[in-house]
Amino acid sequence: MNIMSEETVKISLTVNGEPITSTVPVRRHLVDFLRLNLDLTGSHLACEHGVCGACTVRVDGAAVRGCLMLAVQADGANVETIEGLSDSGEVADLQAEFEVRNAAQCGYCTPGMIITSAELVAAGGLPNRETIRDHLSGNLCRCTGYQSIIDAVEETMNKRAGT
Amino acid sequence: MTPPDGNGGEGLVGKRVTRPNVRRLIHGRGRYTDDISVPQMLHIAFVRSTYGHAKVKSIETSAAETAPGVVRVITGAQVAEICKPMLAIAQHRPGHKSAPQYALAVDHVCYQGEPVVAVVASSRAEAEDAADLVTVDYEELPVVMDIMEALDPVSTPIHPELGDNQCFEHTTKTGDAASALSAAKLTVEHKFEFGRHTAVTLEGRAILAHWDHVEERLTVHHSHQSPYQMQDVFSRHLDIPEHKVRVITPDIGGGFGLKINVHGEELAVAAIAKLIGKPVKFTADRLESFVADCQTRDHLCTAEMGIDENGKITSMNFENALSVGAYTAYIRFGLAEGMMAISCAAAPYALTDYHARTRVAYVNKGIVGMFRGVGVPIGCTVTEVLVDQAAAKAGIDPVEFRRTNYHKDEDYPLVSVGGYSAKSMSLHKCLDACVNIMDYEALRADQVARRERNIWRGIGVATFVEAAAFGPVYYGPSGARVSTQDGCTVKLEPSGVVRVMTSVTDQGQGTLTGIAQIVGDQLGVDIEDIDVLAGDSATTPYGGGAWASRGMAMGGEAALHAGKALKENILDLASSILQTSSSALTLEGGEIRDAVSGEARMDLAELAKVGYFRQDTLPAGTQPELMVTRHHVPDTPYYIANGVQGAQVEVDIDTGFIKLLGWWVADDCGRVVNPLMVDEQIRGGVIQGIGNTLYEHSQYDETGQLLNATLADYLLPMSGEMPDIKIAHVETPLTNTELGANGIGESGTIGAIAVLWCAVNDALRPLGAQVTKQPFTPEHILEVISAAKEKYETT
Ligand code: FES
Ligand code: FES
Numbered sequence: 039m040n041i042m043s044e045e046t047v048k049i050s051l052t053v054n055g056e057p058i059t060s061t062v063p064v065r066r067h068l069v070d071f072l073r074l075n076l077d078l079t080g081s082h083l084a085c086e087h088g089v090c091g092a093c094t095v096r097v098d099g100a101a102v103r104g105c106l107m108l109a110v111q112a113d114g115a116n117v118e119t120i121e122g123l124s125d126s127g128e129v130a131d132l133q134a135e136f137e138v139r140n141a142a143q144c145g146y147c148t149p150g151m152i153i154t155s156a157e158l159v160a161a162g163g164l165p166n167r168e169t170i171r172d173h174l175s176g177n178l179c180r181c182t183g184y185q186s187i188i189d190a191v192e193e194t195m196n197k198r199a200g201t
Numbered sequence: 202m203t204p205p206d207g208n209g210g211e212g213l214v215g216k217r218v219t220r221p222n223v224r225r226l227i228h229g230r231g232r233y234t235d236d237i238s239v240p241q242m243l244h245i246a247f248v249r250s251t252y253g254h255a256k257v258k259s260i261e262t263s264a265a266e267t268a269p270g271v272v273r274v275i276t277g278a279q280v281a282e283i284c285k286p287m288l289a290i291a292q293h294r295p296g297h298k299s300a301p302q303y304a305l306a307v308d309h310v311c312y313q314g315e316p317v318v319a320v321v322a323s324s325r326a327e328a329e330d331a332a333d334l335v336t337v338d339y340e341e342l343p344v345v346m347d348i349m350e351a352l353d354p355v356s357t358p359i360h361p362e363l364g365d366n367q368c369f370e371h372t373t374k375t376g377d378a379a380s381a382l383s384a385a386k387l388t389v390e391h392k393f394e395f396g397r398h399t400a401v402t403l404e405g406r407a408i409l410a411h412w413d414h415v416e417e418r419l420t421v422h423h424s425h426q427s428p429y430q431m432q433d434v435f436s437r438h439l440d441i442p443e444h445k446v447r448v449i450t451p452d453i454g455g456g457f458g459l460k461i462n463v464h465g466e467e468l469a470v471a472a473i474a475k476l477i478g479k480p481v482k483f484t485a486d487r488l489e490s491f492v493a494d495c496q497t498r499d500h501l502c503t504a505e506m507g508i509d510e511n512g513k514i515t516s517m518n519f520e521n522a523l524s525v526g527a528y529t530a531y532i533r534f535g536l537a538e539g540m541m542a543i544s545c546a547a548a549p550y551a552l553t554d555y556h557a558r559t560r561v562a563y564v565n566k567g568i569v570g571m572f573r574g575v576g577v578p579i580g581c582t583v584t585e586v587l588v589d590q591a592a593a594k595a596g597i598d599p600v601e602f603r604r605t606n607y608h609k610d611e612d613y614p615l616v617s618v619g620g621y622s623a624k625s626m627s628l629h630k631c632l633d634a635c636v637n638i639m640d641y642e643a644l645r646a647d648q649v650a651r652r653e654r655n656i657w658r659g660i661g662v663a664t665f666v667e668a669a670a671f672g673p674v675y676y677g678p679s680g681a682r683v684s685t686q687d688g689c690t691v692k693l694e695p696s697g698v699v700r701v702m703t704s705v706t707d708q709g710q711g712t713l714t715g716i717a718q719i720v721g722d723q724l725g726v727d728i729e730d731i732d733v734l735a736g737d738s739a740t741t742p743y744g745g746g747a748w749a750s751r752g753m754a755m756g757g758e759a760a761l762h763a764g765k766a767l768k769e770n771i772l773d774l775a776s777s778i779l780q781t782s783s784s785a786l787t788l789e790g791g792e793i794r795d796a797v798s799g800e801a802r803m804d805l806a807e808l809a810k811v812g813y814f815r816q817d818t819l820p821a822g823t824q825p826e827l828m829v830t831r832h833h834v835p836d837t838p839y840y841i842a843n844g845v846q847g848a849q850v851e852v853d854i855d856t857g858f859i860k861l862l863g864w865w866v867a868d869d870c871g872r873v874v875n876p877l878m879v880d881e882q883i884r885g886g887v888i889q890g891i892g893n894t895l896y897e898h899s900q901y902d903e904t905g906q907l908l909n910a911t912l913a914d915y916l917l918p919m920s921g922e923m924p925d926i927k928i929a930h931v932e933t934p935l936t937n938t939e940l941g942a943n944g945i946g947e948s949g950t951i952g953a954i955a956v957l958w959c960a961v962n963d964a965l966r967p968l969g970a971q972v973t974k975q976p977f978t979p980e981h982i983l984e985v986i987s988a989a990k991e992k993y994e995t996t
Contacts, residue, residue, distance in 0.1 A: 044269060044327075065326070074324075079236035080229025082454070084403045085487045089912040092403060120229030133227045137219055140881045143709030145226025146403040146454030152227065167925075175921035178912070180403050180455050181709050183884030184920040 049113040053078070054122025062109045069093045071109035072119060080120040080149050084178070091177030094150035095119050101157045120149035129156050131197065135190035143181035151177050155191045164199055167192060213718035217877035218728055220714045222707075231452040234407035234424045235484040242409070243272055245473065245483040246328035247466055248318035248335045249492065250310035253346070253565040253905015254359065255339035257308045257317065264334040265320055270327030273477055274335065275319045277305035284472040285438045287463060287531035292680035294536060297369045299529040300360035302568075304438075304469040310339070311359055311527030312567050313905050314492025316466040319473055321481060344565040344905040348501055348524045351562035359527055359563050368525055368561040369536050373543055375618040376554030381516035385507025389590040393583055394974040397499035397524075398897035400572050401917060404454020405485035406494065408467045410474035418445045421471060424453050426461040426706055427746025428738040433682050434463055434532065435471050450736035450746075456708040457889070461748045462495040462570035463531040491910035495570025496899055499524045500542065500579050506587040507554075512595045514606045516554035517547050517618070519583060525561055526568035532681045535569045536561060541576030541668070546584045548617040548666040549628050549843070550606045555618035565905045571748065573889060574947050577667050578954040580619070585663040585955040586962060586971075593966060599959075600636055600662055604629065607664075621668060623841040627869045627933045628664060634867035634929040635662065635845040644849055644863075652967065658862070659964025661848045663956035669842045669944025670751035672835035685834065687751070688742025689759040691720055691767045692828040695813045697791065697806030698730040701763075704744020705756030706736050710946060711878030712752035716760045718874055719940065723764025724771070725789040726805070742830055750944025753874055754840055755833055758938045762831035770826045771808060777823050778803065778811055833938070840935055842943040844868035846887070846952035848960040854968070854986055857979030859895060859961060861924040866952065869931040871943030876930065879945050884926050886949020892918040893950070894957040898976050969993055 050059045053076060060075055067086070072078040072095070084092035086105045093104040096118040123129050129152055135141070142148040151174065158165065158173045165173070170191050171184070179187065225231060262274040286301035306317045318335050322328035345351045345359060351366040358365050382388055407424040419441055425431050428448035436443040453460065470483045485493065500523040507516040521542050525535030539559030547555060592602035607628040608615060616622045641660070648658045676683040690702040701720050707713040713733040721731055735741060742759075745751065768788050775793045776783040779802055787794050792801045793808060811818060812825035819825075847865035852858075866883050873879050896916035900908045909915045934941025954975075961982075962971045970989035974981050 063326070073236075077238075079233075080231070082233075082404070084405070084454075085912040087487065087911055087913060090403070124228040124230075133224075136227050137224055140220060140223065140711065140877050142223055142227050143711075143881065143885060144403065144453060144455045145223065145231050145709065146233070148227055149229045171920045171923075175919045178403065178917060178919060180401055180457070180889070180917075181885045182881060183886075183888035183926065184923050185884055185925050186881060188920065188925075 047110050049110055051112050051114060052116045054118055064108065064110055066109045067105050068095065068107045068109050068112050069104035072104065078119050078121055082146055082149060084146065091150040091154060092147055094153045094177070096153055101153050120152060123153065123156065132156060132159055132190065132194045135194050139186040139190050141182060141186035141190045147177060147179040151179065151187055158191065159194055159198065162198070164195060164201065212722045213728060214722050214874050216718070216875065218714055218718055218875055219877065220711050221728065222713060226452065233404055233452045233454050234409055234422050237409055237422050237451065239411065239480045242480040242482055243321050243323060244325040244328050245470060245481055246320050246325060246332040247316040248320065248332045248337060250306065250313055250315040250317055252310060252339055252341055253313050253344040254342040255310050256342060257306060257310060258338040258340050260318060261336040262318065265331040268327070268331035268334055270323040271320060271331045272323070273321045275321065275473055275476065277303055277307040277317055280305045280469050280472045281307055283439060283475060284468060289529040289531045289534050291534045291536055293678040294369060297536065298363045299368070300363055302465060302528040302531065304465045304472060312565055313907055314567065316469065316493065319469055321473060321477065346564055346566065346901060346903055346905060348522050348562050348564065351524065351564050352522060352560055359565060366563045368529060368563050370558070370560045371540060372558045373619060374556050378516045378518045378554045378556035381554035382505060382507040382518060385515055386510045387508045387591065387594050388505055389587055389594055390505040391586055391590060391971065392973050393502040395498045395500040395579055396898040396975050397496055397566065398893055399491060399494055399496045399899050400457050400459035402455030402457060402459055405487065405490045406460065406464060406467065407484040408470045409480060409482040410471040411480040412474040412478055414478045417441070419471060419475065421448045423448055423450055423467070424460060425450050426456045426708065426748060428736055429684060429704065429743055429746060430532070432738040434468065438468060439472055439475055447739040450706055453708040456747060457573045458571035458575065458748065459494055461746070464493065464495065466493065487912060488910050491899065491915065492567065492907055495530055496526065496567045497569055497572035498579070499569060502579065502583050504583045504587055506591050508591050508595055512597050512602065512605060514550050514552045514591065516552055517587070519543060519546050519557040521557065521559040521579070523559070523561055524564040524566060524569065526566045527563060528568050530568050530570040533571060533683060534681070538569060538576040542579035544580070544619040544621060545577045545666060545668065546580035546619050548619055548621045549608065549626070549664045551608045551612070552618055557619065566901055573886065573950045577947065578890070578951045581665045581951055582955040582958050586958050589959050589962060600632065600641060603632060603662070603664060621666065621841060624936065625933065626666065626841060626843045627931050628843060630931045631843060631845040631867040631869055632664070634931055635847045635865055638867070638927050638929050639847040639863065639865040657852045657854050657964045659850050659852060659960040659962065661956040661960025661963055662845060663952060663959045664845050665948060665952040665955060666841060666843045667750070667944065667948050667951055668839035669749060669947070670754035670835060670840045671749045672838050674838040684743060684745040686832050687744035687755040687759050688830060688832040689716065689756065689763040690742055690828060690830040691763040693767065693771065693805065693809050695809045697804060697809050699724060699726055701731060701733045701760065702741040703733060703735050703756050703760060704742045704746065705752045706746045707752070708747060710752060710882055711875060712756060715753050715757055715874040715878060719757050719760045720764040723761060723768050726791050730791065742832065750946035753942040754944055755835065757874060757942050758940045759831050759833040761940045762833065763829050766829040766831055767827070770829060774812055774825045775803065775808055777819055778808065836937055840937065840943045842870050842945070842948055844948055844952060846956040848956045850960045850964060852961060852964040852982060857982035859977060859982070861891065861922065864924045864926040866926060866949065867929040867931055868945070868948055869933050870945040870948065871932070872934040872941035873930055873932055874942055880928050882945045883928055883949040886947065887926055887953040888918050888923055890950040890953025891923065891957060894954050894975050894977060896976050
């Protein structure tokens with residue numbers, strides 16, 4: 039057994055607009071880094087396998103699975119989490135549509151759902167429900183049945199498009 | 202925030218009020234157990250049995266003990282020194298046999314994944330590294346994996362002291378089913394296999410336990426549905442006086458019944474906290490969830506139904522067998538799986554002769570615990586599939602057939618052949634409502650037209666009846682310490698706002714919002730002025746937490762009476778202040794008003810100020826009582842909720858794939874306190890039912906190894922394939938309580954499973970094929986089609 043597992047590396051990155059420098063174990067994935075080193079517990083883990091989307095964060099503008107990326111790979115990157123996106127107000131309309139429909143029950147999938155949806159919302163246009171369903175089909179929700187989430191995304195896009 | 206499409210009218214009950222406590226979840230500010238860290242906290246990883254069945258010969262921990270970050274390595278035997286084993290024996294069920302289950306296995310492991318050794322380290326990663334260094338020397342024992350093999354008395358008993366592998370057996374008889382079946386004009390018969398699956402809460406089970414060795418207090422943050430139950434369990438098993446155990450259930454990432462069970466390693470975590478005197482945390486990762494979470498279903502059934510010359514169901518015979526894994530789940534037993542199945546079967550129908558038997562087997566698989574529906578989907582599906590087959594054989598449309606066979610509205614109260622007693626049910630109304638929203642006739646016309654083009658669509662309509670909100674009659678005599686009462690405290694704060702403390706817990710159902718609505722209506726206070734606290738065994742009234750679809754029915758009723766009592770106290774105090782009689786006053790919109798003129802006399806803040814700070818202005822001896830607690834115990838064994846679901850599917854007979862085209866639900870859960878929450882409970886429940894029926898399967902091989910323990914291998918419903926669901930409410934308020942709310946949490950799942958069986962069978966019926974195995978994999982669909990073809994060709 040290799041006890042080298044706690045080898046560490048110093049990384050610098052931006053998290054929610056703040057410059058961060060930190061020494062991290064090389065094997066630590068990005069969400070563990072956010073949760074354990076930075077106390078940003080809004081990003082969740084449910085499979086650590088790339089399947090469920092609960093760990094979705096934004097890295098350099100793209101929604102990625104934070105469990106599939108090592109913290110060291112985020113060296114130099116711009117990382118945004120649900121906390122940052124919420125506080126900036128960027129997804130406030132989307133979040134309000136989630137709230138009004140109870141599109142979050144236990145809320146465990148919700149940060150990932152918001153970040154994945156935000157990507158589609160930002161692309162603009164008026165996609166049909168099937169396209170919205172497909173876009174979110176890598177995010178597991180065990181509580182809601184998805185319909186209210188699809189409704190929330192659809193309504194946000196309608197409102198942004200002014201229809 | 203109340204969306205514009207809410208029901209009109211006065212008051213909060215009945216409106217689509219959104220959850221005040223959901224915003225922080227949507228903003229990434231939830232606080233789940235794993236999010237909580239405390240000073241000096243250590244982490245636990247478990248070494249788990251790699252075998253389905255084995256004797257533990259020796260355990261070597263020295264390499265792990267010296268690994269980086271490791272604080273202690275603790276074996277099952279060490280935990281057992283301070284922690285009593287779990288033994289679930291249902292005292293009201295003679296013949297129930299059960300073996301003790303240790304928090305961590307001591308010398309005998311009975312399923313793959315059973316926890317054996319705990320490694321405590323400064324980080325979870327280090328604990329996992331060191332867990333790999335623990336060597337357990339096992340002597341492999343033969344496994345029993347098959348239900349029927351386990352029920353055979355010659356099978357080698359998993360627990361030798363029990364003599365065999367039969368856990369329990371029960372028979373129910375009404376009338377004479379054998380004679381009625383042989384006298385029937387037509388009979389139908391079918392076999393069913395319901396695969397074993399698991400809950401998959403998105404948040405794994407999690408617990409953080411802290412032992413204060415100075416005050417000898419245990420504080421536990423626990424992702425659990427009942428802090429009271431766990432306070433009781435930790436207190437009794439670890440021998441700590443109950444008032445020195447406090448269990449807090451923070452935000453919970455999904456429960457669905459899984460988190461009402463007692464899992465061995467969670468008990469072990471509390472024991473380890475006590476052993477080492479430092480806070481310890483354990484969060485189950487996905488692999489651990491698959492192997493060690495309580496699982497569910499796993500039934501084999503055969504059933505037969507008889508119909509007379511008028512197309513009336515006369516009789517039913519139902520043989521049920523199931524496995525509960527290696528132990529009887531603590532503290533609620535695994536018996537309800539079978540008992541609920543045989544008692545709910547046939548409940549909507551006015552037959553007279555019924556015979557049913559359930560047999561429960563121990564096998565070397567994970568323990569079967571509580572999960573949404575508990576046995577009811579089985580009884581309901583078996584009944585509805587036979588009803589469809591009987592209707593087809595009699596040449597009667599299945600909707601019409603149900604209408605003529607349901608209990609008549611004038612026949613209540615009644616006891617069903619399986620023993621469900623119902624004050625009333627709204628079967629006919631729900632059937633009409635469902636058929637109406639699904640536009641049944643149009644679907645049938647579409648089906649006929651498409652069959653000509655080789656497109657195989659199926660339409661299902663299924664009835665479900667659910668015993669919700671269990672009262673003391675079941676668990677009381679069982680000896681299990683399960684609280685069937687719930688409580689609520691309502692407190693007026695000095696500024697005139699209201700704090701509510703309830704014993705029901707909320708994992709996202711919206712129960713706490715409903716409670717705020719109920720209290721708000723009693724006190725005439727707006728939702729923004731009410732805060733509801735729950736999930737703390739030390740500070741809230743004692744109760745059950747969340748189980749058996751009872752939050753609104755029980756907790757809501759307690760809240761109503763607490764709110765009412767506080768209102769009386771408020772008016773009493775107001776009458777002292779205003780020097781008038783309390784009957785001359787009312788409380789509306791947060792103001793004390795003259796009952797006749799409606800004129801505002803004082804607001805709640807003014808009243809509270811006097812009550813808390815200016816008692817000097819009150820007549821001598823006045824005792825303001827601005828905090829009130831009330832409890833509610835149901836007066837019947839359960840409340841019967843019912844409904845009808847409709848589904849339209851398309852089966853590709855070349856690939857075996859099933860497409861879901863439409864889904865409809867007509868549900869009667871009594872008084873609807875919040876239609877938004879009710880709709881979302883139904884939708885989420887339906888999708889879980891679809892997952893159970895089409896995809897989910899915990900597959901063990903013949904040696905006891907779980908083959909699909911990752912989310913990549915265990916299929917779940919994702920947004921791409923799921924239908925939109927249309928809902929109609931039939932609202933028949935219960936007469937047992939003032940609120941009139943019934944259960945809703947499980948009905949979506951129960952009805953969905955039954956209706957999907959019906960719809961797929963409807964699609965396949967012209968081919969002479971019917972499904973027999975859940976989940977309906979494409980292979981199974983192709984198999985039943987080709988078997989039907991062969992049968993047709995050889996006859
Ligand atoms: S936790 Fe990353 S995809 Fe599931
Ligand atoms: S809201 Fe619970 S998993 Fe989505």
